[in-house]
Amino acid sequence: MDKTQSIPTIDLSDFPAQYEKLRRSSEEWGCFRVVNHNIPFELMQEMKQVVRSLLDLPIQIKQNNVDVIAGSGYWAPSPKNPLYEALGLYDMASSQAVHTFCSQLDASPSQRDTVAKYAKAIHEVIMDIGGKIAESMGLKGDYCKEWPCQFRINKYHFTPQSVGSAGVQLHTDSGFLTILQDDENVGGLEVMDKSGEFVAVDPLPGSLLVNLGDMATVS
Template identity: 25%
Template sequence: MASTKDEVEEERPPLETDGVPVIDLDQSPEVFIPQIASACATYGFFQVINHGIDACLVDAFRRQMQLFFSLPYDTKIKCKRREDNSRGYFDDELTKQRRDWKEALDVGVPGSRDWSLDDDDERNACLDGMNQFVPVDVLPDFRPTTVFYFNACTILSDQLAKYMQQGLEHTLDALKTKSGGDDIDVSLKKSHTSYLRMNYYPPCPPNHDDSVKEEKEEMAPLGISPHTDAGFLTVLVQDDDTHSLQVKMKGDEWVTVEPIPGALTINTGDMAMIWSNGLFKAPLHRVLTSPHQTRYSAPFFYNPGYDASISPFVPPTKDIPTFASKYHSCVWGYFRAVRFAGDLTDLGVEIQISNFLIESSEDDKSGSTNHHIAKQAEFMKQVEFHEPFSVEKYRSLLES
């Protein structure tokens, strides 16, 4: 007897490329939602096909990104980001207190949520600052194409976050428990503070080639040093013919994420790991340099509202140690501010979600708090999320 469509789909496992799953969103949700949950829990990385973002839009956006980075330096630097505005052009970012081999431009959702306003309209101010685009007479199609792509990534991220929540609920149900956390939709879809980063990685000169002796690998220049993404999830478009993105797997093995033509690469971030109480992984990843090839990529960082307090999804009963909350609540605005400050200047050890771990039941009962928990509380008393963040203004609260 012929199989039904659902029966056929249930028999079809996700594709894999070097261990990173490729998930088809054209299947029924009953099939791909468990696949997404498994990928988030096992790898923290996966690729999606049939994702709903038109290929023509992706190609047009890629072309505009390339045109921007081909502009003279004197033109790009007029959009330079500053200590009081995280949005704009830069070529001097630090990752893990180490300078990246790249140029980049950050564009984020306006504080007004209204893209029709002028970018420097005071209603667009927010913690991350204001967008800085090159003038229309320089690149007429750059801003509108970027905005169209930004909004398409937002819609896809909304859907992926919903699938992740449904997948987590399915996982918890399989573990015979119920979640007691907030609906992630409250912190994301209604008040997200996402931003899109356009990256250009020029060839690394031969004398800086990263093909050095193994014992000196840590000294080789990298496009981006090993890191986790701070937000909830990332939607990445990257060149099909340049395989530079690597994720660290179990056993400390670095595995290259080979892009599938037409696919988008997804990875979970720090906030998803806290929210899932550690069930979903925030994977460590890096970008290699090349002595010969250029590389373009654009990660869309889907982030919670600035004032969102991200807490673990845990069962209401606290008497099951396996499911006890592993993390203190983390306010996204504080975490984001400290991470941005660390991108510009060395403030000591970079903030990590491990700083929000509940160390022990004694720690929880006593009410004692660690360094970042105390500073987060003070930060929330002083911050104005509708005003651009200033590293200098909040330096005393951000330094380690």
């Protein structure tokens, strides 16, 4: 594979023409970017501001974000992942779960509104992409409809001395798919191709990155 090649970009407004490209991208790369996903750029930017504010809260408040299942609440930096910190909730499709998440962190009314709007918008994109992946494989049905959609907001504590280090340990995602809104200015994200080589994933403003996880691999 040509290491100068970028990961594929899928235009969600161009179906059914993109079905074959989506299928190939899923099988050959296990990841792709999506554009024209109907999430307003302004909402994406507002959510990033809320993420920064919540992760800048005192540790005593962040620790109120407790687990529903293992790993769904607050993750502090650890010896294994010293640069990584995250907050999360188990199912963004649940308005009650979103409300509880915001209450745990004493989110302001405007922050709550942004989180709720963003969670709803991302969930709709997940359902759309999951359905299109199934259809690209010749399958029909709402395969993702009843699945919980875990929601995580992440921070990487890089310093000039730690630039170049891994932000989080090498891993695969355990679920079906992950949608990531990455930084628009700072690169560093890499994915492994079929040959075992790492390929840089360059930022693309306004897009979303989709990773297929372990459940998609075995499906």
